Amino acid sequence: MDERFTRKERICIVGAGLVGSLLSIILGQRGYQVDLIEKRCDMRKEDIPGGRTIAMSLSHRGFEALSLVGLKDYIKQHTVAKSSRMVHLKDGTVHVQEYGRDGQAIHTINRKFINSALLDKAEATGNVNTYFESQCVNLNLDKQELELFNKQTGKCDFRQYDRIIGADGVFSKVANEIAKQEQANFERFSPEYGYKELVIPTDSENNWKLNNKVVHVWPQGHFNLVALPNTNKTFTCTLFLKLNGEISLNTLNDHKLIANFFNKHFPDVSRLIPNYCEQFMENPVSKIYSLKCAPWQYRNKVLLIGDACHAIAPFFAMGMNVGFEDCTVFESLITKLDGDLDKVFDEFSRVRKVDTDAIADLSLQNFTSLGTSDKSNYHLKWQINRLLWNKLNNDWMPLYPMIAFSSIPLAEVRRRSTLQAYLIDKIINEENPSEVTDQWIDYIHTKYIKDELEKKNAYTNGVLEA
Ligand SMILES: Cc1cc2nc3c(=O)[nH]c(=O)nc-3n(C[C@H](O)[C@H](O)[C@H](O)COP(=O)(O)OP(=O)(O)OC[C@H]3O[C@@H](n4cnc5c(N)ncnc54)[C@H](O)[C@@H]3O)c2cc1C
Structure with a gap:
């Protein structure tokens, strides 16, 4: 362990999702004492999905961050590589558009798998304590004090830290507290689009039903269907569509309407997903959020990271990658600023926000681009x-x-x-x-x-x- 960084500061990270867990490893490996607080139960022990969307695309920026903590190769072994996008036209023909060159590919990983691997690695540092079913319900920014509700005991307790980092996602409690400060500027924005996920099962011989080396896109201008291969040979299929209006996620609410919609716009679906109407009725409608905010920190003692300060629409599949890149930037600042966390907290948003604002805008623009890819x-x-x-x-x-x-x-x-x-x-x-x-x-x-x-x-x- 690097002796410069063995300060015994007690740091609390709120949110053991993808970004909070990765950041806890970085800090734990540096010798900081970290409490990682998560409102949900431990996904490694309970049979729950690791949050929303199951199939996630990992790309270069994400892998760079994973390599910092020694997880790149292990995670890569559990991915499915995709080097192109296959655009399906209504007449059944397809166009293949390579993502990169010389075999460059993005990789699908299961959200629960990667989050669990990060939690294991965090605990293995010996400096990270994880607390599940523990929800931050109140926060005193000046005292760096949290009120935590323990779902098992039904009781609250108070804990004070030297620093608090909010990695608690788009509806961040920590961000909401910072937003109450004067001159804070929070733009949480929900485009009129939402999404619903369906699963393409394996075929009768337990094989992939579609080419598994590509991302499949069925573009329809103002709405799209996208399918990503999973490691278990199924595909996660996401329909992005308006939430309200004549043809929308909320109006497609009976079997006949759903069947008409898919037969008209996505005729491949009935062949690929025999029970698509049932899945469509059962699965929830999810909204999409985009968040830009400032400041990202409070008096250099409380900081935001990941979706908590810059949720982006998923049209480039980059939110996790960008959140992981936050961790790379954070880590490089610790080195550059000799472990002075006051300076790191102060500098972080100055160097990072301009980039996260850019990808938020680019992601929204890409929805139009996907829709016209035919x-x-x-x-x-x-x-x-x-x-x-x-x-x-x-x-x-x-x-x-x-x-x-x-x-x-x-x-x-x-x-x-x-x-x-x-x-x-x-x-x-x-x-x-x-x-x-x-x-x-x-x-x-x-x-x-x-x-x-x-x-x-x-x-x-x-x-x-x-
Ligand atoms: C449809 C869709 C598809 C996507 N696909 C991709 C993709 O392919 N590739 C990609 O890079 N990104 C993708 N993303 C984006 C990605 O999901 C997010 O950017 C990523 O999950 C952000 O990680 P995070 O740790 O910042 O937040 P989260 O994953 O939201 O984690 C926050 C954690 O904090 C916990 N929490 C919240 N409040 C509290 C509280 N008060 N107390 C304690 N704990 C709390 C939550 O339970 C959660 O575990 C997609 C997003 C969507 C919506």
Whole structure:
């Protein structure tokens, strides 16, 4: 253990979800004494799902954080790799769009599996005590004191700490307390869309019913169906649709309406999920949330992390990855600031918020993009992007690989992708290409792109290059 970091500060992390558990390992491995408080029961002992959505996509930013605590290889062994998106058209034809290149893939992991592995690792540090069925019901920010309700005894007790970290998700109690302070700015926003999950079972021989190396998308403009492979050879299928309105999650409420809806828009579903009407009726409607807030901390003693301060819509499947990247940033600040947690708490949001705001915006934009991924213009843009990436390497990377396969700061990702999208729109408008060849790419590079990228590089002065 690094001697610089063996301060005996007592830290409480509220929320033993994905981000709180990972952060507790980082702190525990550094020698800090951590209490990890969770309102639900211990998912490793009880037969409960590990929270919402079962199948999660892990990508580069998430793996980077897991490697810090020695869990990357173990977790990777329990994932299913997906290197492309398969777009299903209504007439039964499919388009395959690779996510990256040279075998780059995102990986599906079971939420309960990864959360349980993080909890085991946290306890194994010897410095993290876990408390389940213990809910933070009140918080005194000035005294760093929590009131905890113990669900088993039905009693409350009070505990005081040197520091408190709120990793308690989008409805964070800790964030709500900070929000009561003057000049706090909290924007918790629920888009008009929600989602419902269905499961595609295995076939009669216990095999995958669809290609398991890809994410399946059935785009319909204003609503989409997405299916992710699970390690047990099933798929988790998510329907994103408006919550209210003529065709909406709340109005699809009987077998006939549901059957009509799926037969009209997603005819593949009745073949893949024989009991889709029953599943649809039984499974809950979930809302989507996006949260931007400031400040993320209170007097350098109480801090927010993960969804508690920056929940993002799931259209890039990045919330966990970004929360894990928070932990990477937090860890690097501990090193940089010699373990001075006052400074770390103060600095954290200054360096991080600009990136989480960027991915929140990009995620909302991606819903529209997913919905139009069957359109010919989408495919054309995708092709141009790919060929420019081949030609220019890191000077031109399509948006998805920048998000999923790089560590480029997310605010820089947004800046680059905005410029790239602008240039591609301009090229398509002015050139109206019918075919995309390597020679044509050379031509548009010289005519439209070279100078713009040189201007951009002069502007960023190379500092933000990947
Ligand atoms: C449909 C959908 C699909 C998604 N898919 C992906 C994906 O594929 N990849 C990806 O990277 N991200 C995905 N996400 C986002 C991801 O789920 C979240 O970003 C991630 O769970 C955030 O982790 P967290 O630990 O910050 O919060 P949470 O996972 O919400 O954990 C918070 C924890 O705090 C506990 N808690 C709350 N209040 C209290 C309290 N008062 N006292 C004690 N404990 C408390 C909760 O019980 C919970 O265990 C998806 C989200 C949705 C909605």
